[in-house]
Amino acid sequence: MEAKLQELRSRLAEVDDLQSAAGLMYWDQATYMPPGGTEARARQLATLDRLAHEKFTNPAVGKLLEELRPYEERLPYGSDEASLIRVTRRLYEKAVKIPSSFVSLLARHGSVSYEVWTKVRPANNFAAVQPYLEKTVDLSRQLAEFFPGYEHVADPLIDFADYGLKASTVRGLFSELRAQLVPIVAAIADQPVADDSCLRTYFSEQKQLAFGREVIRSFGFDFERGRQDKTHHPFMTKFSLGDVRITTRVKEDNLSESLFSTMHEAGHALYEQGICRDYENTPLAGGTSASVHESQSRLWENLVGRSRSFWQYFYPRLRDVFPEQLGSVPLETFYRAINKVQRSLIRTDADEVTYNLHVMLRFDFELQLLEGRLAVRDLPEAWRERYKADLGIAPPDDRDGVLQDVHWYHGTVGGAFQGYTLGNILNAQFFEAATKAHPEIPAEIATGKFGTLHNWLKEQIYIHGSKYTTAELVQRVTGGPIRIGPYVRYLREKYGELYRL
């Protein structure tokens, strides 16, 4: 059995190496690649994705997994070896349903479409990317069709992001949360809008980046095992557990943009950097789902990075970096500025309260596009209408409307967005559990120390990689299922105080 497990590991290592190479090619395309590289890069990514898929779906892998079943069943469920076999089998059974040629087609299309998006977004030209998005929707449906017997056509796609999760579950949680959120948003809308002009003077790129690095280094981001670069749309990626990278974009007239996206991506990176090194080069060496991943990015960005305690320590430091801009701005003004609630157009800039409304409408659009109830050509108009209905404002153009997020232009439609709001729900659950175990955490944060929180998260969540599903992990960490209570409580407390509700 040891020999069989070794053979499985060696086959998985080859797949992982190919996937890491593809990951580097994506990163490079988004950071440094010159425009002339586009066409070849699309082809190269398609080749690597196809080869990785071919290697992974080799029947020999299936045979090994079958042969290892009795061995797995003798081991404890949570053991590293049983988990490796179990998680690999789950991925294998999904992967074999998709032809390699389709994987290759999807990768190539994603790469070309991404490149088109980077050009049409600044040009505000949805029409130019429309045929690409139509093809994306079509390919997404085709992808779902490889998994017949689904309850909803989005389910197989959501399942890629979050194993076992269904559209109906998401709809249930979202409608529950929405019922709580809408009155909070409405109550805040009756209050005067916070003044965030202090964030909108001039902040040099270099200083912003240096400050961001200082913050995430103090979180525990390890620059020996990671780095930060600039890109159109911030993301986290990794090429091994020793090489976890984040990207950011900087606006010199907006201090929030890069700072909070840096904390956000660093949250993702802390998760990956914290995974047990023994899992290197196997399918266990990654965060377990989009939602748990997002819970970590949002936890570090919001529950930590937008908290009053955090800025008690860091605001004096930020003032030292930008004395002219912030020297006469009191901490409380700054704190209110970074937590300003306002119905706005851009998801990534949205405050914690309205953010979920942005996500929910995207999730609904994904379902409608997949169901065929909404045509891509009607999407910009539908987008404007829905923003008006849900957030009370409509984008003046598609650049800040339907073109704002990379997701649909780089991959598939379906399963791309629900993780953001699930992550919000989960981050509050996790943070509540952390502070219950270590009530000193908020006080530590106020002194610029994050070790207790970081260690707790490592031990409870990060170290396990993808050993446990979202549901299993939430159960282990919080003693129950995913539930919106802690998140609603968190919002009510924080924004109740801020807006005197």
Added chain:
Amino acid sequence: MEAKLQELRSRLAEVDDLQSAAGLMYWDQATYMPPGGTEARARQLATLDRLAHEKFTNPAVGKLLEELRPYEERLPYGSDEASLIRVTRRLYEKAVKIPSSFVSLLARHGSVSYEVWTKVRPANNFAAVQPYLEKTVDLSRQLAEFFPGYEHVADPLIDFADYGLKASTVRGLFSELRAQLVPIVAAIADQPVADDSCLRTYFSEQKQLAFGREVIRSFGFDFERGRQDKTHHPFMTKFSLGDVRITTRVKEDNLSESLFSTMHEAGHALYEQGICRDYENTPLAGGTSASVHESQSRLWENLVGRSRSFWQYFYPRLRDVFPEQLGSVPLETFYRAINKVQRSLIRTDADEVTYNLHVMLRFDFELQLLEGRLAVRDLPEAWRERYKADLGIAPPDDRDGVLQDVHWYHGTVGGAFQGYTLGNILNAQFFEAATKAHPEIPAEIATGKFGTLHNWLKEQIYIHGSKYTTAELVQRVTGGPIRIGPYVRYLREKYGELYRL
């Protein structure tokens, strides 16, 4: 036959995509990768190199090449299709002699060894890299042994760099050149040393890089299809004909370092950017040999970049960038400074005249190491002695001695250096042919225009990719074989005037 050729192309495309991915991984390792990525990167490179080798040496490729032989024989030798089949067959016949596992071993060793070198060079610690270099020599010999029947053990390794070239040919040319060079070097040594202190004040990195970019843009380097990054040891690499990258290193107390290495690497890049786009994704899409490649880097760096005509146009511009440093330095002083001949320690900093002595001793060491006549542990001492004998100075430490070049620490020993001097010989042959066809070239250079030269090189050399061997190309372009005459003539004229010999 069309179908068979198509199948061949498609198999070659897959190999090329894997090689491009590996190339990107090397580039990333040398530019941006954090230290924590080292171990995994070595493994990933080994996997990709092995897979590329496995795919290329698949017997189906050999069978296709056999089946295509009659087709090839009906086509003109220089046709794209016949050339593709011929060049692929040549590479295939070499590749099948090397086991994939060895390719993988070599790649992994090269990657680890490189990482060790980047640390030990600044620390001046040869002992720490000695066991790696011993293994490199050992692996290089093993590699040669896959090609029994060689005349010299270095021949199979030289053949990788320059198809058909043998150690005996190189020795012959080198001894002929040496006989001409030594008296020139000696005569110059009797003259007062040029004053290059104007190059050694403070020049900000940013301004140096910007000026370098301006220069190579005027050469014709296409930044839409390329870019420049910083690294330990400058190099050129490409991931497709639309994505050709160069790297440089900058010293703020030395204006020459980055400027001339930028022109040098840009010369390599102009070659690759000039290859016929139809060859994309095939073995024809690369420079034909190390020596012809080097002829282009040296041509742009030296025959253009260190010429008086070039600086007639560019010196006023350089002065605008560095008015404090160069405002009171006359053009002639600057011209003499950048062409200062001095027996020195560092190959990449060496002047045109002594440069070849650096190369020849490395070539000799490679042969001795491979023959087993020199042990790696004795190399630092042998290095010092030979430098004393040939250049009259010995390095005070290994950092500026045997540790200075990346080559032996990143790949194999044997075949790594002869291309530099062959490139010098060839660049003068090519430049002589270019100015014979277009006598206006020097005058154009003096007005900052390089179009005539660049176009001639494209049409004569670049466009052909690796269609012709070095010998075939030299014959086509100059009407004869490789010969040292033009190079010696060039050195005599330029340095005769400079040093009043």
